[in-house]
Amino acid sequence: MSDHEYVPKSKFGKWFNDRLPLLTLASHLTDYPTPKNLNYWWTFGGILSFCLIIQIVTGLTLAMHYIAHADLAFESVEHIMRDVNYGWLIRYVHANGASMFFLAVYIHIFRSLFYGSYKSPREIIWIIGIIIYLLMMAAAFMGYVLPWGQMSFWGATVITNLFSAIPLVGEGIVNWLWGGYSVDNPTLTRFFTLHYLIPFLILGLVVLHIWALHIPGNNNPVGIDVKKPSKDTVPFHPYIVIKDAFALLMFMIVFAFFVFYSPNILGHADNYIEANPMVTPAHIVPEWYLLPFYAILRSVPDKLMGVVAMLSAILILAALPWLDTSKIRSAVFRPLYKQFYWILLADVLILGYVGAMPAEGLYLLIARVATAYYFIHFLMILPILGFKEKTIPLPLSITEPVLGGFPNAAIVKKRENLD
Amino acid sequence: MSEKKPERREFLFTASYAVGAVGVGAVVWPLVDQMNPDASVKALASTEVDVSSVQSGKTITVLWRGKPVFIKRRTPEEIAEARAVKMEDLKDPQKDEDRAKDPEWLVMVGVCTHLGCVPLNDKGDYNGWFCPCHGSHYDTSGRIRKGPAPLNMEVPKYEFVNSNTIKIG
Numbered sequence: 001m002s003d004h005e006y007v008p009k010s011k012f013g014k015w016f017n018d019r020l021p022l023l024t025l026a027s028h029l030t031d032y033p034t035p036k037n038l039n040y041w042w043t044f045g046g047i048l049s050f051c052l053i054i055q056i057v058t059g060l061t062l063a064m065h066y067i068a069h070a071d072l073a074f075e076s077v078e079h080i081m082r083d084v085n086y087g088w089l090i091r092y093v094h095a096n097g098a099s100m101f102f103l104a105v106y107i108h109i110f111r112s113l114f115y116g117s118y119k120s121p122r123e124i125i126w127i128i129g130i131i132i133y134l135l136m137m138a139a140a141f142m143g144y145v146l147p148w149g150q151m152s153f154w155g156a157t158v159i160t161n162l163f164s165a166i167p168l169v170g171e172g173i174v175n176w177l178w179g180g181y182s183v184d185n186p187t188l189t190r191f192f193t194l195h196y197l198i199p200f201l202i203l204g205l206v207v208l209h210i211w212a213l214h215i216p217g218n219n220n221p222v223g224i225d226v227k228k229p230s231k232d233t234v235p236f237h238p239y240i241v242i243k244d245a246f247a248l249l250m251f252m253i254v255f256a257f258f259v260f261y262s263p264n265i266l267g268h269a270d271n272y273i274e275a276n277p278m279v280t281p282a283h284i285v286p287e288w289y290l291l292p293f294y295a296i297l298r299s300v301p302d303k304l305m306g307v308v309a310m311l312s313a314i315l316i317l318a319a320l321p322w323l324d325t326s327k328i329r330s331a332v333f334r335p336l337y338k339q340f341y342w343i344l345l346a347d348v349l350i351l352g353y354v355g356a357m358p359a360e361g362l363y364l365l366i367a368r369v370a371t372a373y374y375f376i377h378f379l380m381i382l383p384i385l386g387f388k389e390k391t392i393p394l395p396l397s398i399t400e401p402v403l404g405g406f407p408n409a410a411i412v413k414k415r416e417n418l419d
Numbered sequence: 420m421s422e423k424k425p426e427r428r429e430f431l432f433t434a435s436y437a438v439g440a441v442g443v444g445a446v447v448w449p450l451v452d453q454m455n456p457d458a459s460v461k462a463l464a465s466t467e468v469d470v471s472s473v474q475s476g477k478t479i480t481v482l483w484r485g486k487p488v489f490i491k492r493r494t495p496e497e498i499a500e501a502r503a504v505k506m507e508d509l510k511d512p513q514k515d516e517d518r519a520k521d522p523e524w525l526v527m528v529g530v531c532t533h534l535g536c537v538p539l540n541d542k543g544d545y546n547g548w549f550c551p552c553h554g555s556h557y558d559t560s561g562r563i564r565k566g567p568a569p570l571n572m573e574v575p576k577y578e579f580v581n582s583n584t585i586k587i588g
Contacts, residue, residue, distance in 0.1 A: 154536065158552060161535040176451075180460040182485030190454065278480055278487050280536040284552045298553055303533055303569045359554055 028214070033233035034240050035220035037398045041111040042218065043247030044104050050248055051101040052206065056199050058094040066146065068192035070185035073148035074274040092263040098140050099266045100255050102289035105133060109317075114341055116329030117219040123321040125212040130318045132205050139198040140287065142191040149271030150281050156183045156191070158284060162297075165304040182277060222398045223330025232398045283358065291355030292348050296374070298359040299367035309371065316378050323378055325386025333392040337385055344377050460484075465588030467580065470524070478540045480529055483587045487529035487537050488575065489548075490585065493559065498522045500546065501560035508564075511571045515560040518574050526577050526585060527561045533568035548572070 006027040008014045017023040065084050067076040080087035109129070112118055118126035145156045160177050164170040179186025217228055226232040234240070258266065266288060270281045286294050296313050300306035316323075331338040347370050354367040395401045466483045470490055473479050478491040493501075501515040502522075519525045529548075531538050536552035543549030544565060545558035555566030562571040577587045 154552075158534040158536065161533075164535075176455050178456075179454055180456045180485060184460075184485045186454075186457070186460070277485055278482065278537065280538075280551060282551050284536065298567070301567055303567055306567065 030235065030237040032214065032236040033217065033229040034236050035218055035226050035232060035398060036234045037220050037222060038218060038240065039221055040247055043244045044108040044111065046244035047104045047248055047251050048108060049206065051097060051104055052199065052202060054097050055094065055101060058090050058097060059199065061090050062094055063196065068189050070148060070188050073146060073188060077147045092259050096255065096258045096263060096266065098143060099289065101136065105136065110345060114331045115219055115221060116223050118321050119324065119329050120321065121216045122219060125209060126321060127318050128205055128209045128212060132202055132209065134314065135198050135202050137290065139195055142195040144287060145188065145191050146195065147271060148188065148275045150273045150275060151268045151271040153183060153275035154280055154284050155286060156187065162307050165307040219329060220398060221330060221332065222395060223328065224394050224398065226398060285356055292351035295351040295355030295367045296371045299364065299371045313374060324382045326389065328391045333394055334389055335392065336389045340377065340381055347373050465586060467584055467586045469583055470585055471583040488587055489527055489529040491525040493523055493525055497559040501558060504558065510563050513562060513571055518560050525561060526574065528573040528575055531555055531568055532563065532570040532572065
């Protein structure tokens with residue numbers, strides 16, 4: 001890396017940089033050597049940074065008009081929609097922005113799963129990412145409570161009641177979370193405070209996430225180590241910047257489609273009814289991005305075990321670098337893992353689907369099978385696969401498949417089959 | 420005797436940490452406890468309800484501590500059904516006699532013990548209540564019979580102030 005040799009050109013720049021090396025940091029970020037074979041699945045890190053900034057900016061502006069009080073919250077949101085200049089736009093961007101944020105983070109996570117980005121030496125990057133994901137879920141959940149509609153109220157009731165499953169102290173914890181004996185004004189005001197705080201915690205963790213990334217450098221579709229800088233890398237600017245920018249533009253088209261053409265399609269109509277503690281909506285569903293975990297919760301017939309299963313489903317991801325025993329990172333060279341990867345993806349999508357359906361009959365059966373498979377994937381298939389799987393030989397460098405005679409991994413695989 | 424000196428020092432360290440921990444705890448506790456139900460919330464602890472207009476077989480729902488409370492005037496058939504249930508069939512065994520002091524009146528917090536939704540009246544497989552959120556079925560005594568909820572619906576502290584008025588809390 002060229003950090004150490006960097007000297008600012010101007011005299012003032014040199015004076016400043018000697019006292020606070022911000023210019024060295026900027027130089028590191030522009031010259032940062034990046035594997036040149038990164039594909040578009042690697043653009044979601046940049047897209048996620050964009051999502052975070054959008055949520056913070058729209059959130060700050062909404063907070064100028066929103067009133068966090070049980071009697072006024074619902075009306076103040078309608079006031080934003082009807083009276084505040086461009087309030088409708090800002091709120092729709094914020095509400096759909098949450099969905100776009102999760103869409104991007106799921107792609108980002110599944111990219112990591114496919115190319116083995118969580119493996120040594122990138123475990124800390126991965127674990128910080130999981131913490132960010134947990135905070136995102138907390139922020140999204142509390143944000144959904146703020147409009148104080150029926151889904152807000154009952155979503156808050158159901159989720160906070162998860163803590164009542166804890167033996168002995170559960171009840172006390174729930175009353176502490178609520179600040180009362182039910183979800184009410186004290187709950188709303190503290191959720192608003194935390195909803196305001198969490199994005200800045202995420203911002204701090206994103207800095208650590210990127211810092212940790214810049215120590216080993218990016219993983220890549222071939223999943224082998226690259227020497228940096230070398231023929232295998234290109235500087236971050238302009239090569240990756242322009243690729244990220246193009247991908248971001250495509251992403252913004254999708255984003256804008258939701259905001260301008262179907263702003264409420266991802267929401268629930270019941271949230272346009274003001275919160276009523278006397279009436280539970282006939283069918284409570286969380287936002288789409290929480291559905292797979294909701295399905296896991298409901299598939300277990302015992303209250304405490306359901307909560308444990310749901311939390312484990314998330315926390316098991318933190319142990320993934322050690323559950324996956326294979327030394328080979330990229331699924332391109334792991335023919336069996338590749339198939340299990342797609343089965344897991346299908347499994348999570350199925351869980352998401354049954355999570356939106358009533359928990360009965362066939363749906364419940366499917367949810368149970370899919371939940372069992374989810375855990376089997378992580379606790380049995382991955383540890384065993386690392387020892388049993390016959391992997392495809394890795395290329396010597398990321399340039400070799402291109403210049404060394406094999407244009408791509410498929411050809412490598414064919415050659416393997418002929419041998 | 421060079422061993423002695425580090426021991427004296429360790430004692431000082433340990434004592435300092437212990438005092439420090441108590442200090443930190445004393446500062447943190449108010450910050451944690453401020454989230455617990457406050458005095459104004461606790462002050463709304465009891466509610467009086469006039470039940471003279473409730474007809475047999477009907478349920479009224481009143482708000483107590485922000486939660487719905489079901490007050491049901493049960494029919495003789497419903498009482499008979501609730502009392503005929505065998506204890507072995509119950510997930511959370513409780514006699515109907517213990518839940519309804521006056522068999523005609525069933526008073527309970529209308530909150531599902533699973534995740535806190537409000538169950539629907541006169542629904543479900545046991546002619547009692549049915550929670551639409553995750554499918555828990557309660558019988559005519561408000562006891563859990565089927566579904567994920569672990570416990571019977573809670574019977575709050577209540578008393579008849581006179582023959583027409585129930586005081587909850």
